[in-house]
Amino acid sequence: MSELLFNELPRPTFRWLRVNHTPASLLGESEETKSVLVKGNDAIISELPTGTALINPNYKGANDVALTQLVNSAEGYAVHVPANANEIVGIRIDAGARIASRFQFIVEEGANLEVQFFLDGGLANTTNVQYFNEYDVKANAKVVVKKVNLLDDTIQHIEHRYTKLEDNADVEYINVEIGGKENFLHYEHDLQGQSSKIVHDIAYLGNKEQKFDIAMLMSHGGKKSFSDIHTLGALSDTAKKSFRGTLDFLRGAVASEGAEEDTCLLLDPTVKSISLPLLLCKEDNVVGNHAASAGQIDQNKLFYLMSRGFSEVEAKHIIVESMIRPIIDRIGDEVIEKAALTAVRNKI
Structure with a gap:
């Protein structure tokens, strides 16, 4: 396939900097795909026919x-959680071949769902892992999605994610992004309901020629809706990160609040970090906050640790791990957390 434009800003700007999107081509298109492993209550999991309509037909x-x-x-795969039920679904993506999958989650009123994504593996040749997960979260429902990406550095990793939240829906996303050669992550969250809430935290660590291209759009449509975005990570060698975060307050989103913060630690002068936090607003009575920071390791912290007997390399390891560790600790699975920490320590 010819070159495509990934993660375009919803309102193009900064044209002279050429950062409104990222050009790239899909890798490994001609290869056969491999199935993923989905575990959970068989009564709520069924096949999702090819071509099934999207929850939001306008999602790109x-x-x-x-x-x-x-x-x-x-x-x-379709996952339908009945009203007031409590369910856990585990999804294992082993990139021993090209992956192309789709997941649609319908979470009925008052239900609780936890979804665990674990990605690892790879091939000698470059290929892609691409998947689309949709969440329709009904009134008073709670969803927690935990994802750990430990893919090999031969994998092009593309994730499309869309969420619709009704009244008092509560959604929490936790991403630990360590692996992959190219990572294109696109998250669009539609806070339609009154007092709907979403928190999305992403931790990443890039080295060599890794790329992390992250786009997030929080659309506030419901009254008193709340969103909070945190992305934090570190880059070394010639790694690159792009963050395009947009808070969009639509007409009618009275008394809504949104915040986004992007923090990047630059471990080498050859890395590149691009941060584009945007605020769009059509409503008066709202609160929107955005912040971005990128810089080298605090020399005072480095000196303090080295004065306690650690070498410079060891001190840097401690600082980077302490930055990412709190998000890894929220995964809640000892085996996966250990694998993620091992990957972090190996990369640092």
Whole structure:
């Protein structure tokens, strides 16, 4: 496939800097795909037919061409959680071959769902892992999604994610992004309901020639809706990170509040960090906050640790791990947490 534009800003700006999108091509398209492993209550999991309608037909994903191709050809799983039920679903993606999958979650009123994504593996040749997960979260429902990406450095990793929240819906996303050669992550969250709430935390660590391209859109439509974005990580060698975060307060989102913060630690002068936090607003009575920071390791912290007997390399390891560790500790699975920490320590 020819070059595509990934993660375009919803309102193009900064044209002279050429950062409104990221050009790239899909890798490994001709290869056969491999199934993923989905574990959970069989009564709530069923096959999702190819071409099933999207929860939001206007959602374009990281790239509309790539998403359309995925929806029209990929295997799919539907997860329907009944009202007031409590369920856990585990999804294992082993990149021993090209992956193309789709997941649709319907969480009924008052239900609780935890979803655990674990990605690892790879091939000698470069290929792609691409998947689309949708969440329709009904009134008073709670969803927690925990994802750990430990893919090999031969993998192009593309995730499309869409969330619709009704009244008092509560959603929490936790991303630990360590692996992958190219990572295109596109998250669009639609806070339609009154007092709906979403918190999205992402920790990443890049080295060598890794790329992390992250786009997030929080659309506030309901009264008193709340969103909070945190992305934090570190880059070394010639790694690159792009963050495009948008808070969009629509007409009618009275007394809503949104915040976004992007923090990047630059471990080498050859890395590149791009941060574009945007605020869009059509409503008067709202609160929107955004912040971005990128810099080297605090020399005072480094001196303090070295004065306690640690070498400079060891001190840097401690600082970077202490930055990412709190998010890893929230995964709640000892085996996965240990694997993530091992990957972090190996990369540092």
